[in-house]
Structure formats: structure tokens, C-alpha cells
């Protein structure tokens with residue numbers, strides 16, 4: 001594909017992430033958004049109006065779209081456990097694929113994607129956007145240059161207050177999102193894998209649902225709850241009435257009857273609200289990851305300790321600190337000027353890299369064979385949490 005030709009792309013899944021995707025792709029210099037797909041037609045109408053897409057072609061299945069609308073690439077923004085079917089369909093029709101993290105949620109579905117990608121000659125790019133944030137990209141470069149020496153430990157922490165809203169969305173159900181160790185933690189497990197530079201060997205994880213447990217004093221939905229005006233977790237505290245997200249959620253409620261304001265406490269869920277996982281890698285790097293959605297702060301922090309020094313990353317502050325052992329040294333790197341857009345700058349860079357990938361140019365890319373590792377660690381963490389034992393990858 002020539003540089004001057006725009007890549008004709010289809011976007012699938014008009015939800016939270018799809019809103020970002022449609023907004024960016026519809027004005028991106030490398031792409032021409034030629035069609036949108038969603039199982040709920042009203043969601044396509046809402047985003048087409050919001051982002052002034054005019055008479056863009058709309059389809060309720062990707063298969064129909066692939067037959068009717070000529071395109072070069074497909075970008076997939078649907079719930080986690082739907083990815084394999086859509087990736088297979090797009091690759092089977094000869095398209096390049098951008099697919100959101102996690103690649104999918106079970107071993108057999110991951111294998112199906114790897115297989116389809118191999119048969120297609122390697123056309124899949126996985127949207128693990130944290131690898132593209134300037135802070136993590138630089139930490140990875142520093143590790144590769146040997147600044148920390150031989151890496152021994154990696155500690156990663158995630159505090160995410162917005163994660164509580166998972167408990168009224170599909171992410172609360174293992175059958176669709178795999179549970180928080182997958183839908184959420186796959187990002188961070190992927191970073192541990194990437195930074196360690198080795199295959200995972202064992203996982204031990206503990207976690208629980210301790211705060212967002214059922215409560216007898218509140219209702220099933222915010223609209224029916226006597227505490228609605230004062231509850232910090234109420235639907236409207238997160239999603240303003242009439243906002244884009246509220247209009248999308250209302251469309252789904254009209255089409256399916258799924259209530260958009262489920263109580264975070266009383267919703268049916270089968271995952272956890274906090275936990276810690278320890279992962280060992282085949283090169284003896286030992287890593288830990290702490291996750292909580294019951295928190296007043298929002299940040300990711302990472303500390304890498306090695307034989308020559310320590311590298312600390314504060315993603316929210318866009319700051320890296322290096323402490324050297326011999327001779328003793330201290331250095332701070334401020335990357336705040338490099339951060340533009342969501343996910344600490346990762347979102348802004350990722351479609352440019354995907355365009356280069358689809359044109360066969362050199363690019364930073366995460367391929368399925370790599371992206372499965374974060375999910376596999378997540379699957380093992382879920383098993384370890386349930387069975388209260390170390391899970392060995394052998």
C-alpha cells in the first residue's frame with residue numbers, strides 16, 4: 001500500500017473504546033473510515049451523528065460488511081470474548097486487523113487467532129496501547145540498554161477508581177471479559193512480560209470481591225434506589241445524563257432490555273475488586289502486580305530493580321527516575337511534554353504505528369504471539385486465585 005493512499009478501514013463496536021476509535025480514524029491522515037459495524041443499529045446512528053460521518057455505510061454484522069464494502073483493514077472494538085470470531089472473519093477476507101486488548105479470553109480462542117493470523121501471513125496488530133505510552137516505551141528502552149543491569153524484580157501497581165464501573169458493564173462477567181485478571185490486568189501482565197524479556201514460569205495470585213458485594217439496604221438499579229442522590233457510586237456520578245456514553249447505554253437498554261444503571265454492589269458478577277499477583281519468568285525475574293478499583297487515586301507505577309540500578313516509572317506524572325548503584329547516581333527524566341491524548345500518550349501513537357504496519361513499513365507492533373502472554377498470565381492468575389495455589393506454565 002503506497003504512503004499517499006489512505007488505508008480504507010472499517011470500525012467494529014460502537015462503544016466506549018469504539019467512540020475513541022471512530023473519532024480518531026475519521027480524521028486521521030493515514031485512514032479513510034469507510035464503514036461502521038455494530039449489532040445495535042442505534043449505536044451506529046449515534047456515533048455517526050456525533051462525529052459527523054455523513055452517510056457512512058453501516059452494517060449489523062462484520063461478515064455482511066466484508067462482502068459489501070471494499071476495505072484494506074478492520075479495527076475491532078467489541079467486548080473481549082468476541083474478538084476471535086471477528087479477527088478470523090477479517091483475516092479470512094484478506095484484511096489487516098487492529099484488535100483491542102485482550103486478544104481474547106480463553107486458550108482455544110487465542111489459538112484460533114494465532115492460527116488465522118499465520119494463515120493470513122501475519123496481518124494482526126494488537127492494541128496493547130500501554131506499550132506505546134512514552135513512559136513505558138522509554139522504560140523498555142532503558143532496560144534493553146542495560147541501565148538496570150540484569151533485571152531481578154519488577155513491581156507494578158494499578159489504582160483505578162473508574163474500574164468500579166466494570167461492575168455494571170459486561171467486564172463484570174467472566175464469560176465475556178474473563179474476569180479482572182484478564183479484561184483489566186492483561187495490560188499490566190503484558191508489560192511485565194515485555195519488560196522481563198522472558199516467558200512466564202509460574203503465577204501465584206490472591207484476590208477477592210470485598211467491597212462491591214451485595215447489600216440488602218440498596219436496590220438493583222440506581223433509578224430504583226433510595227440512596228441515589230447521595231451514593232458516590234451512582235450511575236450519574238460517572239455518566240452524565242445525556243452524555244455520549246449515556247445515549248449509547250440507553251440505546252442498548254432499548255434494544256436488549258439490559259439496564260444501564262445496575263447497582264455496583266448488587267449486580268451479578270463473578271470477579272474481584274482487588275488482588276495481587278506474583279509472576280516468575282524463565283530468566284528468574286520475579287514480578288508482582290497489584291490491582292484495585294476501590295481507590296481514591298488513579299495511576300500506574302512501576303519499579304524495576306536490577307544488578308546495576310533501579311528504574312522507577314510514575315505514569316501519571318510522566319516521570320522516570322533512575323538510581324544507579326556503582327557509581328551512585330540519580331537521574332530524573334520528565335516526559336510530560338511528550339504526553340498527548342489518552343492512556344498517557346499511548347492512544348495518540350498507536351494508529352500511526354498500525355498504519356505503518358499495514359503499509360509494510362517498520363513499526364512498533366504487538367503481534368498475537370506476544371499478546372497472548374498477558375492473557376495467559378491472566379488466565380493463570382484467575383486459576384491461582386480460585387484454587388489458592390501456584391500455577392505452573394508447564
Ligand SMILES: NC(=O)c1ccc[n+]([C@@H]2O[C@H](COP(=O)([O-])OP(=O)(O)OC[C@H]3O[C@@H](n4cnc5c(N)ncnc54)[C@H](O)[C@@H]3O)[C@@H](O)[C@H]2O)c1
Pocket residue numbers: 012013014015016017018037038039040043060061062076077078079080082100101102127128129170183343
Ligand atoms: N486499550 C485500552 O486501553 C482499552 C480501553 C477500553 C476498552 N478496551 C477494549 O475495547 C473493547 C471494547 O470495550 P468497550 O468498553 O468499548 O465496550 P462497550 O460495551 O462500550 O462497546 C462494545 C460495543 O460492541 C458492540 N458489539 C458487541 N458484540 C458485537 C459484535 N459481535 N459485532 C459488532 N458489534 C458488537 C456493542 O453493541 C457495543 O456497541 C474491549 O475489548 C475492551 O477490553 C481497551
